[in-house]
Amino acid sequence: MMKNKLKIVEIFVPLLCVFTLISGCKIIPVREKSDYEHSLEFLRKGNLEQAEAYLLKYEKRFPYDEKSYNLRLEIAKKYLERNDAKKTSALVSKIPEKGISKELIGGKYEILGDISLLKDEYLKAVGLYLKSIDLYRRKSQKEKIKKKALKIISEKLNEEELSWLAGRYGKKFPAEEALYNLIKQKALAGDINGSRRSLERYERTFPDSSRRNELISFIEKKQREGKLIIGCILPLSGALSEIGNSVKEGIITAQIIRSERIGFQQVDLVFKDSAGDPEKAARAFEEFGSNENVIAVIGPVRSACVKKCAPLADKYQLPLVSPTADADYIEGLSNFVFRTCLLPETEAEAMAEFAIKDGEAVEIAIMHGDDYYGRKLAAVFKKKVEELGAKVKIEITYPPETNDFTEYVRKLYSYLEAGGIFDTIYLPCDYDKAGFIIPQLPYNDMEGFQLYGSSGWDSGRFDPYGNPERLLEIVLEKGEIEGAVFTDSFSLWSKDNEERNEFVSRYKEMYDSIPNVYAANSYDTYMMIVKELKKRMKRRSELRKRISQIRDYEGITGKMSIYEKGRVEKTPFFIEIFGGKFREIKAEIEKNG
Known part of the structure; x- marks a missing residue:
């Protein structure tokens, strides 16, 4: 038996010596790095994609390992530094909220709060930070998150959000901070009465607060400074x-x-x-x-x-x-x-669209004053109706100072007598001019034409008492103006x-x-x-x-949009003369560009 043992030793020792020489005279146990270590290494190098890939491999072998969740948090933080909210959210969403340490869950809520902050979801961010504060154990961690929450409360939340936050948390953090900032915000906005009411709420909730006098001074200062x-x-x-x-x-x-x-x-x-x-x-x-x-x-x-x-x-x-x-x-x-x-070109284009689409005008006559207002409206109206397939057959101008339109109305009649045709007359002028022109049409055997006008037909801007319907006082025979339609920039004829x-x-x-x-x-x-x-x-x-x-601001003068460089889009009103009275009517007009 002893001889056999000696033989084994004699064979093994030489082999051991050869192996030792080959391995550098040392005997070292050799093993490959684990997926976890690879992930850590790539994280340190900043290669987050590879770090994440090795983390997933490790989690397949050890699906519920707490240290893998820690590593998830660290990789997520690095993605967040790149403002990649999508990747960050995907990583932390896989961290469970039960069965692991409170520190880990607190870390998850902190990062979710950071993501919400990145998305400008300020109130949501505060709520998530408060959850993480409750879960963290170390005082330094709690203080760090408190600072984040306080920064949002003091710089980002509006009055409604601050008031909700104060009500939600009662006497607990951050209710006092929310009320404190609400009071200051109201005072800064010039709402001195509102800031005083919020101060009363603050005093009832936090009667021993050392900041009461500071807030009183702040309100008084803002009141002195003015709105x-x-x-x-x-x-x-x-x-x-x-x-x-x-x-x-x-x-x-x-x-x-x-x-x-x-x-x-x-x-x-x-x-x-x-x-x-x-x-x-x-x-x-x-x-x-x-x-x-x-x-x-x-x-x-x-x-x-x-x-x-x-x-x-x-x-x-x-x-x-x-x-x-x-x-x-x-x-x-x-x-x-x-x-x-309302710009002149806007109302002229709208009137043109109405005349063609609602009034079915085909052949049109225009009579206008030879001034900026008349020329502008007539030119835009003419261009638009012809774009829409109608035709302006005759255009007559008159001196802007005249009140005798006999000569100019006779020109319309002469055109018809010579075989000309039109079914519609556009009169872009003020109410007094329209009041002199319209009665002369039937006097010169021109009846049955559709009449269209402009916002000048509304006399409100000219009358010392704002009477908008003086046109109806000038045209005594109401049948002469029945069915006429004009554009207006303000309507008193709708109660809706x-x-x-x-x-x-x-x-x-x-x-x-x-x-x-x-x-x-x-x-x-x-x-x-x-x-x-x-x-x-x-x-x-x-x-x-x-x-x-x-x-699309809905004002009392219609729907309005405002753009850079002072460009404005506004929808005019359409006023029809019906039964001898003005009434507002609805029309589908394309939004001008």
Whole structure:
């Protein structure tokens, strides 16, 4: 037996020596790196795709290994650093919420909160961070996540979200922070009464808070500083004072209605008289531009005054919104210049479409004044109807100052007598001109023609009491005008718009007059601006951007969209004379581009 053992030793020892020489004189156990180690190595090198691939291999062999979930978190964090929310979400979604350590689940919620923050889902991010705080054990981890949540609460959440957060968490974190920021946010927005009410809520919930006096001081300071201001540059004296005062009255009516709705006065108004002079308008704009509390300017009224102010709007980056300037050159003057009025070309195109599609006009006569208003409307109308397949057979112009239209109506009659044909007459003019022209048509044996007109047929802008129907007083034989249709930029003849009804009622009550289109446009301009004033907005450039992105704003003067460089799209109203009265009718008109 002993001899056999010796033989084995004699054979094994030489073999061992040979193997030792081959292996570098050391005996080392050899093994390959595991998938887990490969994944770690690629993670350290920043090759996240390979790190993820080896992680998946490892998880196939060890599907419920907690250290693989830790590795998932680390890879997810790196993807998040690349702002790849999709990859990050896919990785952390596979981490279970039961059966593993609370630290791991807390890490999952933290990353999900980071993803929500990346997507601007601020309230959701706060909720996820709060879940992770409850799960983390180490104080340093909890404090880190608290800082993230507090940053969102102080910088990102709006009043509604802050109020909800305070109510949801009662006396627990972050209710106090939410209320604290809500109070400050309201004060910054000029809602002093609202900030005081929130302070009372804060005092009831956190009676021992050391920040109470700080908040009281902050509210008092903001009250002293005053609210944001909308400056108004209008011709309150001079030849255009009636228009200027109509605009002013519309703005004031809007401010009163808005303040009653929200419970406080959102902005202050400051009026400066331009007297219709471009130089005075520019000086007023300089004053507003130099005042950092002025967030926007309504006006001027005249296009020439707007043009003079346009370089200053750029200089001070102060949005200018005119409710009346309709000249062609306004568009493109400045990125800070806008307008809200119905443009002549828009109403002429709309009337042309209505005449062809609803009125089935084929052959048309046009009679207009030889001025900017008449020429513009006639040219656009003619171009549009001919694009749509109709034909303008005759176009007659008259001096803008004339009130005797016998000669010009006779030209229409002579054309027909010579064998000419038309079935429709377009009269783009003011109500008084239309009132003189229309009765002369049947007097010259021209009856049965469809009549179309423009917004000038509404006399509201000319009448001191805002009476829009003076045309009906001039044309005594109502049958002569029955069935005529005209475009308008404001309608008093429909009761289905509650806001319009409220405006008209309040305006009549305040000024003992019917509001005209200038007042109505100004109402819409004010309401549109204050609607775009986000809470705590102080930057004029931010307001400019928001105004230029307004789409399909439903105002009392119709639907409106505003674009860069002052381009405006607006839908006109269609008014028909029916039974001797004005009435609003609906028409399907393509949106102008």
